[in-house]
C-alpha cells in the first residue's frame with residue numbers, strides 16, 4: 447500500500463497547487479483521482495512518481511517512509527506514470543523503445559531484450575508491432591509502450607494521467623481491460639480522469655481533490671455522478687438544457703466533392719460534400735483514420751486538396767491557413783502543443799499569436815496588451831479561473847493541462863469569426879467547463895455564427911450538435927440530425 451500524507455507544493459510562481467493533500471492507494475485496486483481543472487491532481491501524481499518534490503508531507507510504501515529525489519527513485523519503489531502523450535524513443539524499433547532503460551546487466555543484449563519485451567506483451571496480451579518504427583505508433587500504442595516499459599522496470603503501481611482523453615471508445619475499452627488484468631495481477635492503479643461515468647465504471651475507490659486539498663475518499667459503490675459532482679465543484683452544476691438551434695441560415699462553409707490523397711501518411715478523403723449553415727452547430731465524428739483529421743486539416747488550410755472546392759464565406763481555401771483565418775475562420779487545432787500553442791513561449795505570445803496580424807503594418811503593442819488582458823479577464827469572469835497571480839511572462843508549460851485547454855478555447859472564441867472549427871474542444875475540461883463551453887457555443891450559433899466540431903467524444907457531441915456527419919474510410923457514411931433518440935446507436939453503428 448502507498449500513502450501520501452499532508453503533501454504541500456508551492457510552485458515558483460507562487461501557486462500553491464497542493465495544500466495538505468493525501469491519498470491511500472492499495473495494491474489490487476483501481477483508484478480514480480478526481481477534481482476540477484487545476485485542483486492539483488497532476489501535481490500530486492507527479493510527487494508520487496518522483497517528478498516533483500513536495501515542500502512538506504510524506505510518502506510511505508508498505509508502511510515505510512520513502513523519499514523520492516527523482517523519478518528513478520519512484521521506479522525503484524515500483525511506481526511509474528503514464529502520461530497522455532508518453533515520451534518514448536522515436537525512430538527505433540518498437541521493442542527497443544519498450545526496453546530502453548530496462549536492459550539490465552552490463553552489456554546490451556538485443557536478442558534477450560527483444561525476447562523479454564515479447565514475453566511481457568504475451569503475458570499481458572498486448573499486440574504491439576514490435577519491429578515497426580516507434581515513430582509510427584498511435585497515441586494509444588505509445589501509451590501501451592509506456593506501460594510495457596514500466597512492467598519491464600518491475601512496476602506494480604501505475605499512474606495514468608488523463609490518458610483516456612485522447613483515446614477512442616475502443617481504445618479506452620482495451621485500456622480498461624488491461625487495467626483489470628493489472629489489477630488481477632495485484633497492481634495498484636491511480637487513474638486521473640474527467641469523465642465521471644468512465645471513472646466510476648472501473649474504479650474501486652475514488653479520491654476527490656479540490657484546491658490542493660483532499661476533500662473525500664470513498665468507495666466507488668457508495669458514490670454516484672451527482673454526489674461526486676458536488677464534491678468536485680463544491681456546489682450543484684449549473685447546467686442548462688438547450689433547444690437545438692434551427693441552423694437554417696445559408697451555408698457559411700461549403701465543401702464540394704473534396705478529395706485529398708495520402709501525401710503525409712494520412713488516409714484519403716473521397717468525394718466529401720457537406721455544408722455548415724450560419725446559426726448551426728455541426729459535428730464530424732469518426733474513428734481514428736476515418737478521415738476526420740484529413741478533413742479538419744484540409745478545410746483549415748493546413749493540407750492541400752486534390753480536387754473539389756472548400757469555400758468559406760465565399761472565399762476559396764486551399765492549403766493556406768491564413769486564407770482560412772482571413773475569410774473569417776477560427777481554429778482550435780487538435781495538435782494543442784505545436785499548432786495551437788508554443789509551449790516554450792510566454793503566455794502573452796501565445797495569446798496574441800493570431801491577433802498580431804490584425805494590424806498589418808506595424809506591431810501595435812498597446813492593442814496586443816489589451817487583447818491579452820481581455821482574454822485573461824474572460825478567463826476569470828467566464829471560466830472561473832483565478833489567474834490573478836499569474837504573469838504574462840510565464841511559459842505556457844507552467845499551466846495545467848486543463849487551464850491550457852480553456853485558454854486556447856477562449857483565445858479562439860475571442861476571434862470575431864463567422865465559423866469556429868474546434869477539434870476535440872472537450873479535451874481536458876471538467877464537467878463544469880464542458881457545460882459552460884456548450885453554453886458558449888450555443889450562444890455563438892444563436893448570434894448567427896457557426897460552429898464545426900471534430901470530436902470522438904460522442905457523449906458530448908450528440909446533445910450539442912444540430913447535425914453530425916460520420917466519416918468512415920474517407921467518406922461521409924451517415925448524416926444525423928433531428929431528435930436525440932437513437933442518435934448514439936446510429937452514430938456508433940456508422941462509425942465502425
Ligand SMILES: Nc1ncnc2c1ncn2[C@@H]1O[C@H](COP(=O)(O)OP(=O)(O)O)[C@@H](O)[C@H]1O
Pocket residue numbers: 457458459461462463481482483484485486487488489490843844845846847848849
Ligand atoms: N510547473 C508549474 N509551474 C507553475 N504552476 C504550475 C505548474 N504545474 C501546475 N501549476 C499550477 O498548479 C495548479 C494545479 O495544477 P495541476 O496539478 O496540473 O491541476 P490538475 O491536474 O488537477 O488539473 C494549477 O493552478 C496550475 O496552474
Ligand SMILES: [Mg+2]
Pocket residue numbers: 487488489846847848
Ligand atoms: Mg492535470
